[in-house]
Amino acid sequence: MGTLLFWTGILHEVVGLSLGGAIALEIVRDGYVGAVEVSREREVVFWFLVAGVLMMIGGRALASLERERPLPREFGWWLLALALLGGLAIPVSGFWLAVPMAALVFARSRR
Incomplete structure (x- = not known):
């Protein structure tokens, strides 16, 4: 299950960058710090990408736990x-x- 969650996170990142990559680049170009809160669109892309990373982290942790029980x-x-x-x-x-x-x-x- 952990491996599935990890790959779901990867898929989340691929979709997020495919649909919102230009917006993510805008955030970086604008200096990153404080550059997300300026628009709802940026917030949505940011949190979509953060959710993918959280899925990958959680997936790896769960996969490790599943090896034990x-x-x-x-x-x-x-x-x-x-x-x-x-x-x-x-x-x-x-x-x-x-x-x-x-x-x-x-x-x-x-x-």
Whole structure:
């Protein structure tokens, strides 16, 4: 599951840079410090890219933990809740990718 989350983060970065790369470059060109809060569009791109990095960090940590033991079943419930709440709020989104991750946590926690 951790590996799936890591690669979801990579995908998030690819999509974010594909759609918002020009805006990310504007932020850097404007000196980065204090350059995000000047527009809603910049904030959206910034947080989209930060979310991808957080997924990669979390994915690596979870993959390391999974080598020792299965993730707790509760983790699957949190993922499922995130997928449903996020997916219902933004139906055309990647939130739905968390459903198979939750299913994997549930399947592995039974062993």
